[in-house]
Amino acid sequence: MLIYPNIDPVALSLGPIKVHWYGIMYLVGFAGAWFLSSLRCKKPYSPITKAQVSDMIFYAALGVILGGRIGYMLFYDFSNFIHAPWIIFKVWDGGMAFHGGLIGVILAISLFCRKYKCNVFDILDFIAPMVPIGLGAGRLGNFINGELWGRVTDSSIGMVFPNGGPLPRYPSQLLEFALEGVVLFLILWFISRKQRPRLFVSANFLLWYGLFRFIAEFFRQPDPQMGYMLFNWMTMGQLLSTPMIVVGLIILLYITTQKTQDKVKDNNAAIS
Numbered sequence: 070m071l072i073y074p075n076i077d078p079v080a081l082s083l084g085p086i087k088v089h090w091y092g093i094m095y096l097v098g099f100a101g102a103w104f105l106s107s108l109r110c111k112k113p114y115s116p117i118t119k120a121q122v123s124d125m126i127f128y129a130a131l132g133v134i135l136g137g138r139i140g141y142m143l144f145y146d147f148s149n150f151i152h153a154p155w156i157i158f159k160v161w162d163g164g165m166a167f168h169g170g171l172i173g174v175i176l177a178i179s180l181f182c183r184k185y186k187c188n189v190f191d192i193l194d195f196i197a198p199m200v201p202i203g204l205g206a207g208r209l210g211n212f213i214n215g216e217l218w219g220r221v222t223d224s225s226i227g228m229v230f231p232n233g234g235p236l237p238r239y240p241s242q243l244l245e246f247a248l249e250g251v252v253l254f255l256i257l258w259f260i261s262r263k264q265r266p267r268l269f270v271s272a273n274f275l276l277w278y279g280l281f282r283f284i285a286e287f288f289r290q291p292d293p294q295m296g297y298m299l300f301n302w303m304t305m306g307q308l309l310s311t312p313m314i315v316v317g318l319i320i321l322l323y324i325t326t327q328k329t330q331d332k333v334k335d336n337n338a339a340i341s
Contacts, residue, residue, distance in 0.1 A: 070237050078214050102129070117187065125196070128180060144166050145295060218242070269320075286304045289304075
């Protein structure tokens with residue numbers, strides 16, 4: 070059995086001001102996205118200029134925070150939200166949902182594109198490889214906080230979490246860090262190293278994140294207020310990730326079909 074490190078969630082205390090590791094992880098995610106965006110915007114096919122990167126990250130950050138919080142209240146804590154809507158502002162009590170953050174980012178980037186008159190799909194393709202940095206950092210923050218732990222296990226990789234009861238559990242936060250953070254970043258960074266058809270990178274993000282999250286949910290303890298949503302085994306995370314997988318596959322199939330048709334047309338034109 071592994072030993073949980075018991076890291077203090079508070080990284081720094083300055084009198085009454087407390088800086089939490091979870092907040093630092095958000096800063097790491099945004100800073101990493103800004104740095105890589107600054108590098109990627111130098112490509113000749115970049116849809117934005119270096120001067121626009123900071124503004125884009127600002128819009129995306131608003132989308133993540135507002136969408137993540139609203140999404141959590143709607144997807145995971147709707148009953149409490151209905152009875153006490155003001156709890157949406159109690160961000161210090163925790164509660165952020167990736168799928169809500171994703172919707173928030175799409176809406177925020179749409180506003181950014183409206184301001185700069187650029188194509189929203191091009192910008193989503195541009196930022197997709199940066200997203201896993203924030204996802205990975207956030208999962209490390211979950212691990213430090215001792216939250217979102219996994220299901221009970223008797224395997225050698227189990228560990229006892231401070232708030233998870235006396236039984237060892239999977240460190241599912243680290244599994245999600247590896248899949249949604251490291252592996253997803255490598256996949257997206259590799260395929261976006263050269264110019265791709267519009268929505269190709271975004272579709273791969275939807276597909277691979279959806280698959281990785283679906284797998285990780287088998288090791289993660291379902292949210293106590295939700296339990297299993299379907300078939301006595303499907304969680305809310307899996308339910309929300311399924312449309313991502315389907316949409317990603319449909320977009321990739323469409324792009325592949327279009328490329329095949331274009332090749333046929335080119336061949337026919339060459340023959341004639």
